[in-house]
Amino acid sequence: MSETRTRKPGTPGKFSRWMQVRAGARAVRKIRGGRARMMGMDMLVLNTVGKRSGQPRETALTWFPDGDDGWLIVASGGGSQNPDWYANMMARPERVSVEMPGREAVPVTPRRLDGGELDTAWQRIAEAQPRYAKYQSKSDRRYPVVRLTRR
Template sequence: MTQQVERKPGTPGRFSRWLQRTMGARAARKIRDGKGQMMGMDVLVLNTIGRRSGEPRATALAWFPDGDAWLVVASGGGSQHPDWHANLTAHPDQVTVEFAGQPAVPVSAERLGKAERAEAWKQIAEAQPRIAKYQEKSEREYPVIRLTRR
């Protein structure tokens, strides 16, 4: 007999999480094979360490230029911070990024404060209006993370 598990409304179910992992792994493979854009956005692979498992995790993300750094948005489908955000926060010294067909680059991650986020958000929303639309539908403010080469 299968036991039903109660979950908070708006959180992903088992199938949704499986689909996210499967599609994320596929996207990461494509980036590593040299594809630097998906759905009209520049993409990278963010490598973190699982906060509970200690296992390596790879996540394909859209990125936005910020001088010599890169910005990523922790949207997580709107309802909650994504797993990669928790992993990055738990192990900030073990983060790397990979760009299309390039070796991993060690980075430091910094969550932008209110004023910096507002300025960065203008650039992000202008570059990708669909992200701004997602933000408008969410009750929480998406964190914006600056990744800087170590």
């Protein structure tokens, strides 16, 4: 008799996680090659360092402009929990950088938004990409929004 493991709703299984890793690696290659749009959204590569492992990590993410010097990213993580990149970034904020299409990495400082800043940023994000608002409405938690600025 095999043991069945249960996982939180919205938490990817092994196959889903494998597909996410493969798709993420492909997206990173495309961004580095100068192509940076997915489903009508701009993409960047977020470079972090593993919270526990200390190993370099790279994640392709959508982003939204925030003034002349900032980028907004959303830590949706499949709905039920914050993504690993978010935990890594917040644990080692001094080791975070971003790569825009075909450009070198730029060191950035991440700052989680809250209060009125979060509300304003979320409104802009939801207007730019209504799918984020729809996705958020299906989750029991509020997605963190992080502002990245050049360091």
